[in-house]
Amino acid sequence: MPEFIAKPASLKELWKQLPSLPASRRYLAGGTDLVTADNAGAETSECWVDIGDLPELNGVRETSSAVFIGSAVKVSELERSAPVRKWCPVLLAAVPHFASPSLRNMATLGGNAANASPCADGVCALVAEDACVSLALGGKRRRLPLKDLFSGPKRTALKKDELILGFEVPKRPHTGAYLKLGPRARFGISKAAVALAAELSGRRLTRAAVALGSVAPVPLYAARTSEWLAGRTLSAETAAAAASLVMSEVSPITDARSEAAYRREMCGVLLSRALESLAA
Numbered sequence: 001m002p003e004f005i006a007k008p009a010s011l012k013e014l015w016k017q018l019p020s021l022p023a024s025r026r027y028l029a030g031g032t033d034l035v036t037a038d039n040a041g042a043e044t045s046e047c048w049v050d051i052g053d054l055p056e057l058n059g060v061r062e063t064s065s066a067v068f069i070g071s072a073v074k075v076s077e078l079e080r081s082a083p084v085r086k087w088c089p090v091l092l093a094a095v096p097h098f099a100s101p102s103l104r105n106m107a108t109l110g111g112n113a114a115n116a117s118p119c120a121d122g123v124c125a126l127v128a129e130d131a132c133v134s135l136a137l138g139g140k141r142r143r144l145p146l147k148d149l150f151s152g153p154k155r156t157a158l159k160k161d162e163l164i165l166g167f168e169v170p171k172r173p174h175t176g177a178y179l180k181l182g183p184r185a186r187f188g189i190s191k192a193a194v195a196l197a198a199e200l201s202g203r204r205l206t207r208a209a210v211a212l213g214s215v216a217p218v219p220l221y222a223a224r225t226s227e228w229l230a231g232r233t234l235s236a237e238t239a240a241a242a243a244s245l246v247m248s249e250v251s252p253i254t255d256a257r258s259e260a261a262y263r264r265e266m267c268g269v270l271l272s273r274a275l276e277s278l279a280a
């Protein structure tokens, strides 16, 4: 544990306090990654800055064009949120796949994104939802497509002290699916995961977005497969062709959880099943 934990009451107070805190400091949200790293001896910061209760990072709000999900919203809260239920079907479908109920009561989407694991379920779903991430550093704010936040395993475009405020999901009527293959049906890190968002006109896909977890150095937006799917009709042939295309977009590795060739093949199987689930 660090020697010091700061707990500002507002964003204004956070920016005021930061310069006086030890240089080696980190934000603490739900702590599910940070405390685990600390227990493993891999976390050595002198100070944690508890942002979990900052009002500006909590709550889900609707604007005329988007749903804003605060970065400190707990994963378990998503299921109870009416705007998430209405406008974020892929994220909603990912929630039961995320760890366990007790973990979901602590874990946040901001921590999921900042931790930048290629297998982050919340991020993978949000990338398929075409989410943008809102960032703040002092008085400066910026916004970028979530898929562009990641540059490698555990690496992001976040600057020192830059804070994830939340995620904006465009309000577009769509449907979707989230399928995850792990060592068990629940409570496991994925070998591969596929998130699919789709706008349908009858059986025709007018827009599709495919994102994948655990099969690339970052949560991957499958641009070629997504573009290819737009305008196609849902059918066994479409599913088979999309499956083969997505397999060419991923770059999985062999590690303790799975083998590269198996992961690649499962990406095709999972996408094919996700497309079939839309047709059902």
Ligand SMILES: Cc1cc2nc3c(=O)[nH]c(=O)nc-3n(C[C@H](O)[C@H](O)[C@H](O)COP(=O)(O)OP(=O)(O)OC[C@H]3O[C@@H](n4cnc5c(N)ncnc54)[C@H](O)[C@@H]3O)c2cc1C
Binding pocket: 026, 027, 028, 029, 030, 031, 032, 033, 034, 035, 036, 051, 071, 072, 097, 098, 099, 100, 103, 106, 107, 108, 109, 110, 111, 112, 113, 114, 115, 119, 120, 121, 122, 162, 163, 164, 165, 187, 188, 189
């Ligand atoms: C047993 C177990 C099972 C798990 N299963 C899954 C799973 O199935 N799927 C999955 O995706 N993940 C899983 N995880 C990983 C973890 O729960 C998630 O990544 C979670 O979303 C992290 O959120 P947190 O609020 O706990 O982050 P924290 O641990 O508080 O923080 C993680 C990192 O993000 C930074 N950070 C946090 N919030 C912000 C912010 N707003 N702005 C900038 N930086 C920030 C922190 O400084 C830290 O570096 C599991 C973890 C454990 C221990």
